[in-house]
Amino acid sequence: MIVTVIGLGLIGSSMAIDLKSRGFAQTIIGIDSNAIHAEAALQLGIVDKIMEMQEGIAQADLILLATPVDVSLKILPKVLDQIDEQIVADVCSTKGKLNERVYYHKKRENFVSTHPMAGTEHSGPRAAFSGLFDGRATIITDAEDSSDKALQTIKTMYECLNMRIIYMNAYNHDVHAAYISHISHISSMALALTVLEKEKNEKNILDLASGGFDSTVRLAKSPASMWAPIFMENSENVATVLDTYIEHLQTFKKAITDQDSTNITELINQSNKIKRVLNR
Structure with missing residues (x-):
């Protein structure tokens, strides 16, 4: 062939x-x-x-x-x-x-x-x-x-x-892709922007980076020529996922700001349930 x-x-x-x-x-x-x-x-x-x-x-x-x-x-x-x-x-x-x-x-x-x-x-x-x-x-x-x-x-x-x-079908694919792929890249890119902004004033911050940081921010190295069109073409689904993601970030922020250790522990335990999916 x-x-x-x-x-x-x-x-x-x-x-x-x-x-x-x-x-x-x-x-x-x-x-x-x-x-x-x-x-x-x-x-x-x-x-x-x-x-x-x-x-x-x-x-x-x-x-x-x-x-x-x-x-x-x-x-x-x-x-x-x-x-x-x-x-x-x-x-x-x-x-x-x-x-x-x-x-x-x-x-x-x-x-x-x-x-x-x-x-x-x-x-x-x-x-x-x-x-x-x-x-x-x-x-x-x-x-x-x-x-x-x-x-x-x-x-x-x-x-x-x-x-x-x-x-x-194509509709279901685009919804699922937004949740398991597209949001991962946005999260990584947002973290990279956050750290780079901090790095402007604290030059040694990246010297402290470990394996956890590397694995989380790895996707931020992905090319814009590929990912900008993906976000644009799947914008409705990506925006919906971002709303949910931001909601959870706000929940974490409130629990941390309130020094609510019980809620923080519960949020972490709830997130740990992803192991059941990833270890199948």
Whole structure:
């Protein structure tokens, strides 16, 4: 199979590495508007060829759209305009608007809307590595709008990446993503801004940072080019989650200000229940 990857960042490049090494793809064609990324992916052996969009689509059996969601909203209809029997899948973190954009497209059944739940705070082809997706979940949304052939191809692809597949509609996906992914990044970024503001006046504060701080603030290193569009496209759900999150912060603040040790202990104990979910 010939796979064309549009967008040679962390996700697209990591997929390319394992799809080739594990035998799903015989040839990987890369497309990226960033010439430095394209050249790096070629030099690193992540892709076999770099092509322009039209040629890369024409030669592919499967096209993976691994660009930021705002770019994907523009590109996806154009990709579907150019295909014949090829299958197309995206890997965007928000699905509602993207699926709506192509709902009436004549090639809609050739498209599978997916979100592999994996990643790091790093970006670009040099950040890519084998095994990024192993053991993780991937979401396929609005599967009823895709053909059986397209679904089976994408299912086989994700099985090759050792991912478990979950099906849901785009609306539910965007709500869940806001709670388990998007708010985590905002929390990390807000903490980073808080510490950086303090650092202006107390230069040694970061010398005290330990593993807990590092793990909590790690996501603040994620690129704005990827995350700003995600927050914009899922703004309604993200705003709802933020309201709830701020509510809990205010509850913690009041308990601490009031020196209410009983309430503080209860809040911590309640939060510890997340272990039941994470340790399943």
